[in-house]
Amino acid sequence: MTLSPSPRALPRLVVLLSGSGSNLQAILDACASGALSAQVALVVSNRKAAYGLTRAAQAGVPTLYFPLKPYTDAGKSRAQYDADLAAQLAPFQPDLIVLAGWMHVFSPAFLSCFAGKVVNLHPALPGMFPGAHAIARAYDAWRRGEIAHSGCMVHFAVPEVDAGPVIAQRIVPFQPGDTLEAYEARMHTAEHELIVEAIRLALAT
Ligand code: GAR
Numbered sequence: 001m002t003l004s005p006s007p008r009a010l011p012r013l014v015v016l017l018s019g020s021g022s023n024l025q026a027i028l029d030a031c032a033s034g035a036l037s038a039q040v041a042l043v044v045s046n047r048k049a050a051y052g053l054t055r056a057a058q059a060g061v062p063t064l065y066f067p068l069k070p071y072t073d074a075g076k077s078r079a080q081y082d083a084d085l086a087a088q089l090a091p092f093q094p095d096l097i098v099l100a101g102w103m104h105v106f107s108p109a110f111l112s113c114f115a116g117k118v119v120n121l122h123p124a125l126p127g128m129f130p131g132a133h134a135i136a137r138a139y140d141a142w143r144r145g146e147i148a149h150s151g152c153m154v155h156f157a158v159p160e161v162d163a164g165p166v167i168a169q170r171i172v173p174f175q176p177g178d179t180l181e182a183y184e185a186r187m188h189t190a191e192h193e194l195i196v197e198a199i200r201l202a203l204a205t
Contacts, residue, residue, distance in 0.1 A: 011095040011203050012041040016102040021052020023100040023121060026192035027199065028059045036196050038203060041092045044085070046104055064088060068104065082110035089114075096202055100195060103132065105161050118157040119202050121195050123187050125151040125169060130162035135184050142174045149173040152191045154198030168198040 013031075015024050024043060030036035043056035044064045056063045066088065071081040089097065090113065099120040111118055124134040128150065129141075138150035153169035155162075172190045174183060 010037055010039040012093055013038050013096050013098055013199065014042045014044065014089055014092055014094040015040055015052075015056075015098045015100050016044045016046075017050055017052040017100050018045060018047045018103040019050050019052065019101045021050065021055045021101065022188060023191055023195050024052045025055050026195055027098065027100070028055065028061070030196040032059075036199060038095075038199065041094065042089065044089070046102070052101070079107050079109040082107045083113075086110045086113035096199060098195070098199060099157060106157060106159065108159055111157060111159065116156065119154055119167060119198065120157045120162065120164070121152065121154050121191060121198075122162040123150075123152045123191060124162070125171070126153055126155070126166050127163075130160075134162075135187050136180060139174075139178075139180045139183055142178075147174075150187070152187060152194055154194060154202075156202075167201050168194055170194050 013027065015027060017024055027036065028040060031038055031040060040061045042062050042064060043052060044066055045053050046067055048065055048067070053063050053065065066085055068081055086109070094114065094117065097114055097118045099118065101121070106118070122134065124138060129137045138147065141147045149171050151169055151171040153166050155164040155166045158164035170190050172187050
């Protein structure tokens with residue numbers, strides 16, 4: 001009998017989102033095609049209506065809806081929410097937690113449970129346009145002649161908004177006559193490639 005090493009289980013991803021989940025879809029597609037050697041073990045949303053939950057269910061991935069409102073209504077802290085969410089995720093034994101449109105800034109109560117394992121996608125370059133509506137704010141800056149390009153990045157998450165050591169980034173130039181919609185579409189196409197590349201890199205570190 002020939003002994004061969006047992007196949008290594010695929011790295012486990014937990015994806016957190018708040019909206020459409022087009023980046024989750026890019027991750028699911030890359031996992032399904034083998035372009036990414038990983039599996040999505042769980043998808044979490046803090047918004048019930050997030051279409052990303054539907055995408056996950058369609059792919060047969062378990063989902064968790066975990067809203068902040070019951071915590072704020074009960075006068076509980078963000079840190080308590082973060083700690084409870086971390087406890088929900090821990091049994092899934094994530095190798096990497098991917099914030100893909102997760103509109104909530106984590107405190108150390110969450111991040112310290114998964115040190116070096118939380119990465120965030122943001123549609124702007126390092127140090128530029130942190131927070132919400134980054135694409136529209138970059139577009140307005142371009143229209144005012146202040147910038148010639150923006151871009152997107154994936155970085156390790158820290159308690160500051162859209163900051164932390166960068167894993168991968170991509171410039172997305174503006175083009176003459178760009179509308180916000182056209183630029184947004186180009187940004188999302190770039191993000192869908194970048195997120196897969198960055199997960200690959202983060203899993204390899
Ligand atoms: C993406 O553009 C992502 O970069 C952004 O939310 C969008 C989610 O799209 N994240 C942030 O702005 C974080 N500050 P999706 O739901 O279609 O993947």
